[in-house]
Amino acid sequence: VPVNAQRGYMRLLRIAEHHARVVGVSTRSPWLKRIRFSAPELVESFDGHPGEWIRLWVPDSSKGGLLRQRGYTVAGFSYEGGWFDIDVVLHSPDGPASAWARAVRPGAEVVISFSRPKEHLGGTEPLTLLADTSSLPAVEAICEHLAAGSREIRVFLDAQGHDVAGLLSAPGARVVITEDPVAAFASASPQEGGFVWARLERSRVSALKAVLKAAGTPRSSVHAQAYWIKGRGFA
Ligand SMILES: Cc1cc2nc3c(=O)[nH]c(=O)nc-3n(C[C@H](O)[C@H](O)[C@H](O)COP(=O)(O)OP(=O)(O)OC[C@H]3O[C@@H](n4cnc5c(N)ncnc54)[C@H](O)[C@@H]3O)c2cc1C
DSSP states (O other): OOOOHHHHHHHHTTOEEEEEEEEEEEEEETTEEEEEEEOHHHHHTOOOOTTOEEEEEEEEGGGTTEEEEEEEEOOEEETTTTEEEEEEEOOSSOOHHHHHHHHOOTTOEEEEEEOOOOOOOOSSSOEEEEEEGGGHHHHHHHHHHHTTSOOOEEEEEEOTTOOOTTTOOOTTEEEEEOSOHHHHHHTSOGGGOOEEEEEEEHHHHHHHHHHHHHTTOOGGGEEEEEEEOTTSOOO
16 A cells, blocks of 8 residues: 555544445446445444545555545445445546546445544524535435425535536425526525535635625534635645
């Protein structure tokens, strides 16, 4: 295994590593691959909150197979079956994770880290989700989780040029497909956003923070996280 400082730090932080085996690969769309892993011991530590995510370690072929860590949302899992799914965007240019997902076959073994990250979705106030294709699995998990309740949900989604009409499952949400979720949100009364959850490309998260600041939105009503960085690898 190549030396990898990041993995060493995670061990020091006692972030658990698990071995997982790919047991299924399917195509949700030509650009979105669903991968099923068998990892009974890891699945036992999931608590099932929407947007729960894992860190997948994948080899970077441009760096002699150095392992890189990339975040992926748990798109579904079974305690009984000991399996879980992730949906991986195959993007262009490729990165180590999308290249791995493009080529992966059942039987492949990977290391996965998991540290019980928590999602922040506020309370009962209206919920605004700003997302793109990388956070589409999280949007689906959140909408499904909240579907039984009466919470108002708005989604501003950048489909990044893809057709998501027959793909996206966001029960109970009002979905706006837009090339710029931050601009669309800004022109649709950001003062009434309720709790704002955003998972976007890094510069968009910065743009959103400026919009929210100008609208006087308290920081306690916002949870925004960069999911990828335009023009460079994530770490
Ligand atoms: C907590 C968390 C959960 C996540 N959940 C998911 C998930 O469920 N599904 C998912 O697909 N992604 C998810 N992501 C995003 C994913 O980790 C990043 O997209 C990651 O950068 C992909 O790694 P890579 O090795 O393929 O590309 P990198 O090496 O990071 O980047 C290589 C090139 O690809 C570009 N790039 C990276 N991601 C994208 C993208 N999404 N669209 C267009 N261009 C891109 C970069 O700008 C760069 O030019 C999540 C991220 C986090 C932090």
